[in-house]
Amino acid sequence: MAELNIAQAINSALDTALSSDDRVLILGEDVGRAGGVFRVTDGLRNRYGAERVVDTPVAESGIIGAAFGLAVAGMRPVAEIQFLGFSYPAYDQIVNHVARIRNRTNHRHTSPMVIRMPYGGGIGAAEHHSESTEAVYVHIPGLKVVVPSTPKDARGLLLAAIEDPDPVIFLEPIRLYRAVKEHVPDIYYTVDIGPLRVEREGSDITLVSWGAMMRETRQAAGILAEAGVSVEVLDLRTLSPLDRDGIVASVEKTGRAVIVHEAPLTAGLGAEIAATIQERALYSLKTPVRRVTGWDTVFPLKRSEHHYLPSVDRIVAAAESALED
Amino acid sequence: MTSRKAGLGRGLEALIPIHGETTSSRPPGQTSANGSSMFRLINPDGTVRDRLPVTLEEMKSLYADMVEARVYDDKSMAMQRQGRLATYAPFRGQEAAQIGAAAALRPGDWVSGTYRDAALNWKAGYPWKLLILGRTGDERGGQVPEGVNVMPPSITVGGHMIHAVGLAWAERLKGTDRIALTSFGDGATSEGDFHEAMNFAAVYETPTVFLCQNNGWAISYPVEEQTRSETIADKALAYGMPGVRVDGNDVIAVLVAVREAAERAREGEGPSLVEAVTYRLGPHTTADDPGRYRKDDEVAAWEELDPLVRVRRLLERSGAWTESWQQSLETEASNRIEEAVAWAESVPEPEPDDMFKRMFAEPTPNLVEQEREATGRG
Ligand SMILES: Cc1ncc(C[n+]2csc(CCOP(=O)(O)OP(=O)(O)O)c2C)c(N)n1
Numbered sequence: 251m252a253e254l255n256i257a258q259a260i261n262s263a264l265d266t267a268l269s270s271d272d273r274v275l276i277l278g279e280d281v282g283r284a285g286g287v288f289r290v291t292d293g294l295r296n297r298y299g300a301e302r303v304v305d306t307p308v309a310e311s312g313i314i315g316a317a318f319g320l321a322v323a324g325m326r327p328v329a330e331i332q333f334l335g336f337s338y339p340a341y342d343q344i345v346n347h348v349a350r351i352r353n354r355t356n357h358r359h360t361s362p363m364v365i366r367m368p369y370g371g372g373i374g375a376a377e378h379h380s381e382s383t384e385a386v387y388v389h390i391p392g393l394k395v396v397v398p399s400t401p402k403d404a405r406g407l408l409l410a411a412i413e414d415p416d417p418v419i420f421l422e423p424i425r426l427y428r429a430v431k432e433h434v435p436d437i438y439y440t441v442d443i444g445p446l447r448v449e450r451e452g453s454d455i456t457l458v459s460w461g462a463m464m465r466e467t468r469q470a471a472g473i474l475a476e477a478g479v480s481v482e483v484l485d486l487r488t489l490s491p492l493d494r495d496g497i498v499a500s501v502e503k504t505g506r507a508v509i510v511h512e513a514p515l516t517a518g519l520g521a522e523i524a525a526t527i528q529e530r531a532l533y534s535l536k537t538p539v540r541r542v543t544g545w546d547t548v549f550p551l552k553r554s555e556h557h558y559l560p561s562v563d564r565i566v567a568a569a570e571s572a573l574e575d
Numbered sequence: 576m577t578s579r580k581a582g583l584g585r586g587l588e589a590l591i592p593i594h595g596e597t598t599s600s601r602p603p604g605q606t607s608a609n610g611s612s613m614f615r616l617i618n619p620d621g622t623v624r625d626r627l628p629v630t631l632e633e634m635k636s637l638y639a640d641m642v643e644a645r646v647y648d649d650k651s652m653a654m655q656r657q658g659r660l661a662t663y664a665p666f667r668g669q670e671a672a673q674i675g676a677a678a679a680l681r682p683g684d685w686v687s688g689t690y691r692d693a694a695l696n697w698k699a700g701y702p703w704k705l706l707i708l709g710r711t712g713d714e715r716g717g718q719v720p721e722g723v724n725v726m727p728p729s730i731t732v733g734g735h736m737i738h739a740v741g742l743a744w745a746e747r748l749k750g751t752d753r754i755a756l757t758s759f760g761d762g763a764t765s766e767g768d769f770h771e772a773m774n775f776a777a778v779y780e781t782p783t784v785f786l787c788q789n790n791g792w793a794i795s796y797p798v799e800e801q802t803r804s805e806t807i808a809d810k811a812l813a814y815g816m817p818g819v820r821v822d823g824n825d826v827i828a829v830l831v832a833v834r835e836a837a838e839r840a841r842e843g844e845g846p847s848l849v850e851a852v853t854y855r856l857g858p859h860t861t862a863d864d865p866g867r868y869r870k871d872d873e874v875a876a877w878e879e880l881d882p883l884v885r886v887r888r889l890l891e892r893s894g895a896w897t898e899s900w901q902q903s904l905e906t907e908a909s910n911r912i913e914e915a916v917a918w919a920e921s922v923p924e925p926e927p928d929d930m931f932k933r934m935f936a937e938p939t940p941n942l943v944e945q946e947r948e949a950t951g952r953g
């Protein structure tokens with residue numbers, strides 16, 4: 251057991267997967283020699299060689315298309331796209347090939363592969379480096395999408411994703427990479443893809459979030475709790491398939507929900523969650539579901555970032571307004 | 576203007592290609608095993624290989640531009656370390672490739688380059704003060720003055736090359752003699768977009784110049800591993816356009832090659848590819864630690880080939896360089912950059928509603944609503 255941050259926990263999962271399964275290989279831009287632009291694959295090339303930790307040309311479609319071929323023919327590739335915002339050159343491969351092969355061949359061929367992508371803002375990065383377009387992938391039938399917000403979940407979810415018989419998009423919250431540390435077991439363990447995690451139990455209101463926004467959501471919960479509110483906090487962890495039962499169970503108990511995400515409001519995952527609550531828990535609701543999200547704008551550059559990212563204040567205000575009803 | 580023979584290839588082959596250089600004299604990381612020719616006019620020691628097609632005054636002015644670019648680059652690195660700029664991608668070592676290429680363009684020509692092309696963009700008309708404002712993390716830095724046809728630096732690798740096809744195509748449709756130059760790195764030639772851009776340009780014979788600044792590395796991935804082509808220039812052959820490899824640290828070789836390509840484009844003879852062989856002396860960006868993937872002696876070997884030093888030696892030989900002239904160049908450049916920095920830093924903080932206002936010509940109803948919420952005027 252070691253104290254690890256999220257970046258280290260992901261590294262430990264990759265290490266474990268490479269050492270326990272010969273079919274696993276890592277490929278992506280700068281993942282080898284440099285150990286990844288966020289040092290997430292640090293040391294792996296030295297340990298497992300350039301054949302299993304493969305630096306690729308700058309070619310996202312190539313990375314995913316090649317990983318797809320590797321997966322269909324029996325390997326377990328873990329592909330890295332350097333930032334979510336650079337996944338679009340590979341979009342055709344992901345949507346039209348990776349996500350569909352099982353369906354097209356009626357289970358004859360499959361693509362058990364993982365696509366890791368750092369995502370989200372908050373570090374004053376250049377254009378396209380701060381995107382939070384998880385809904386783009388959640389919307390695609392045939393893909394699973396997971397996103398950890400803690401080191402323990404990061405390791406367990408990644409090992410589960412690598413084991414999974416289907417393609418998994420594994421999103422990594424950039425601004426949390428080194429923000430939280432906890433004891434992470436070094437034994438082989440998995441965190442199931444699907445179930446959400448009730449991070450904090452309460453009975454007055456449910457806060458729903460995932461990934462990078464869990465930090466602000468936790469802080470808001472802390473402020474509300476100090477004011478005497480009994481807050482339940484859900485960390486979805488898996489965005490597709492969505493744990494509808496888990497969300498509904500919580501809202502049936504609290505009668506109030508605030509959904510927090512960094513992505514733009516319109517057609518964000520919050521809309522799907524709110525619709526689910528409306529369909530399955532309408533009569534438990536004491537007040538309309540609130541959404542606290544990014545705006546329907548391009549993610550701004552450094553100087554305006556704080557105007558975009560949903561703040562703790564906005565989450566608290568949304569919860570307070572829900573509690574007034 | 577000197578009279579020009581048809582065809583980039585011919586024009587350049589008439590000049591002196593460097594054949595049969597010994598391997599040892601080639602800098603590490605940029606070798607060409609079977610001796611493909613590389614066009615060079617000024618040797619690293621400042622001697623010249625042929626009559627230079629520029630006057631001494633022009634030479635001095637190109638040198639002054641490179642000095643100014645270097646001052647900007649150094650200043651930006653320092654400012655980033657002080658937290659005054661967002662991530663910065665230095666171009667140190669690539670000044671000749673960028674200044675030489677821009678010097679070959681005419682006002683009104685289009686430029687579509689990358690995050691590393693500040694010197695190119697500046698020389699093509701993008702003011703320092705706006706480049707700096709952009710690097711502080713402010714979208715207003717992207718608002719180039721009317722008449723400056725420089726696209727915002729592409730942050731995504733490769734997506735912008737094809738734009739120089741459409742831009743050039745439009746100029747042809749409009750009946751102007753403007754051309755479009757796209758600048759990109761060695762790494763970008765691995766993106767599928769490179770293929771599409773080269774093919775479109777060749778098929779539609781657009782007046783496009785492809786300038787690859789082959790600086791040896793795509794972050795941590797060396798060019799030798801990126802491709803099995805002997806050179807980047809070789810790739811042009813497959814698309815049916817001329818490709819030429821020039822010493823990218825020789826400002827005049829770059830100027831001549833890009834000018835040939837540009838003139839060719841202007842005269843309706845279609846696109847060309849110029850590979851400028853150069854080297855990134857600094858880190859990929861301020862977030863990068865090159866010590867993790869490349870050796871100091873490789874960098875040191877390229878320091879010897881510094882594109883500014885080469886021209887300084889040439890000017891020294893001509894008696895046109897003095898210590899005091901150098902001093903005054905640096906001081907004047909520094910004053911201009913400081914002025915640009917002061918301006919950029921005096922630009923008021925963006926308002927919370929700015930981002931809503933630049934999404935569409937007219938904000939859509941959801942944006943109007945969200946803007947009210949964001950500004951507390953809801
Ligand atoms: C589509 C895309 N993929 C990946 C990246 C991350 N990235 C930024 S620069 C770079 C390397 C580019 O190398 P090269 O084209 O040689 O240009 P250089 O940085 O050397 O000037 C990479 C992989 C990106 N910005 N865009």
Ligand SMILES: [Mg+2]
Pocket residue numbers: 760761762788789790791792793794
């Ligand atoms: Mg490069």
